[in-house]
Amino acid sequence: MNRIIVEQEEVFLQDESVFFTEIPNSLVLHVKGNVCLALTSIHHMEVYLEKGSHFLLEAFVFMKNQTSKIVFHNEDDVVLDFHLSCLYEGENTLEVNSLVDKERVRNYIRVRSVERFGSLLIKATGEILENTRDAFYLEDIQSLTTHQERVKIIPNLLVSSNEAICNHNATITHVREEELFYLRGLGIEEEKATQLIKDGFLKSILQIEEIKK
C-alpha cells in the first residue's frame, strides 16, 4: 500500500490501495473501480463514488476539539464499506452523511468511538431518496465512554424510497463496573484500569474488522 501525503484538495483514485498519512482540511475525493483507502485523519471530506465502484475506507483517527464531516455521494452499482475507529479528547463533532438516489447501492457505515477525556456528538444521516431502487443501507455506531452524558448519537434515516432496506444501530456503552472491580482486584489503579478497558474495546473492534477482511 502506497503511503501518501496529500497536498491538493481534489484527488482521483482508480483501482488502487493507498494510505493517506496526511490530508488537507478540506478534501474532495473521486473514486472509480476497486479502491482501498486508509486514513489517520478526517476533517471535511466529500466523496464521489462513480458508477460500479467498490470503495473500502478504513479510518483510524484521533480527534481533539475537532469538527469533522464526511459526505458520500453514490452513483449506480456502488458498494461503500466505511469503518471509522475514533479516539477523542476535548469537545468534538463528527458527521457522516450518505446520499443515495440511484440503483443497486450498498452502503455499510460503521463508526466506533472511545473516549479518552471529553465529549463527542455523532450525527449519522442516510438520505435514501425517492428514485432509489434495490438499495441496502446500514448505519452501525458504537461508543464507549466513562460518562454517558458526554456522548450523543443522532442517527437519521430519511427514507423516501420503498425499494431500499435500511438499518441503523446506535449504542453507547459505559465502562462496566464489574470489569473495573476485576482489574482493581489485581492491584491496578482505577484510572489505569479504565484506560485498559477503553483501549481494549477499540483493539477488539480492530481485531474483529481484521478477521472479517
Next chain:
Amino acid sequence: MLKIENVTVKSEDKVILENFHLEIQPGEIHALMGQNGAGKSTIAKVLLRDSHYDVQGMISFHNKDLLAMNTTDVAREGMFLVMQNPIEIAGVSNAELLRTALNDRGKNTGNILEFHRELTEYCKRLELPTSFVHRDVNFNMSGGEKKKNELLHLWMLKPNFLILDEIDSGLDVDSLKLVARSLVEYYEAYHPSILVITHQKTLLDILKPQFVHVLKDKHIIKSGDFSLAEQIFQDGFGASTMRNGETNE
C-alpha cells in the same frame, strides 16, 4: 492477618450478613461452607471492597483497617480473589494486564524477556498453550480455561491471601485435579492464607483446610476442623448446622 469482628453487610437495605466473625492467621487454610444464597460470595466481595455493599463493623488486614481501603489498596496488600465466574475483558491481553498490575505494585517488569519466560513457564505448568500469554483476559475461554487463567494471574502476582470462590465449579475431573494441584504447589511455595468457598469434596480433600466454618442465618453458626466438612458431606447441612454446643436431644 485477617480479623473480621461483628460485621454487618447490607445491600440495598437488605441485611445479608450480621454479627459475622472470622479470624485467619498467616498460612492457615479455612473453608467456608453453607447453602446457596447464604452469603458466602458476599463476604469474598466485601473483603475486596466491592462498593455495592454497605459494611458496618471492623475488619483488619495486615493490622490495617480494611474498611478504610479501596479495592486496589486491598489487592496491593496481597489479597487475591478468584471469582466464581471470572470477568471477560475483550482487547486486553494477559501479558498487558499482568505487566500493568505488576508495575502498579511497584514490581519492575522492565526485563521483558524475563517476564515473558516466567509467564510461559506458568502456562506450561497449568497445561495452557503459551499463546495464552497474548489471549484476551478470559475472553472466549471455556470454564476450565478461565479458572486456569486466574491461576496464571495468581502465580505471577504472588498474593499472600487467597479467596477461592467456588474455583471448582464447572471443572471436569482432570481440570479440577490440575487446579487443586497447582493450588497446593502455590501453598507449599509461598504459604499464603486461604479462604476457600466450595460445595465440593474433592477440592477440600486435596487442600485439607485446618478450619471449617458453616455460614447460616447471616453468620457463622459452627466452626470446627476438617472433620466438620466430612460430616457435612456425609449428612448434609441439616445435621451439621446445629450450633456449637447444641445436640439432637
